[in-house]
Amino acid sequence: MALTAVERVRATEEAVEQLREELARAGVVLPSLRIDPLTCAGHVLFPLVDLGRCNLDMALRLVAVLSGAYGPDGARVGEGAPSRLSN
Template sequence: MEAMERRRAAADRVRVAEGVVEQLREGLAEFGVKLPSLRIDPVSCAGDEPAPLVDLGRCNIDTALRLCEVLAEKESGHDG
């Protein structure tokens, strides 16, 4: 029974990570930012007790600049 519980807990961690990735994707999209490589790192999900990592991926300079703009706007108190 213990092995089954561990598998369920592992599956729950992966589901939570999937939800986080989707939340990030939607939240960034609201500010016009798209990270095409945003995903769960598959290697971190391997094994009996996965510890999923969110891979923000690689982005081009335009996307990185847009992220900087969004962060600067939030820091200055502007949401535009």
């Protein structure tokens, strides 16, 4: 059974909230993280998630999280190891 438009938006809202929580656990805050309002009103299968804008520090933290420099608890992996982000 296909989801209704309301169910698709609700599912996307839940995904955004889960993403926000997991990023926060890793020390990353994307202040403009949200559902893209234009795709909510459109005829797409699911609304898009707008990751928004962030400053340089948050961008580098996100790179570190995605590259495995931080564990799921937000602590640095391999304490004392040289960081690719330093300099």
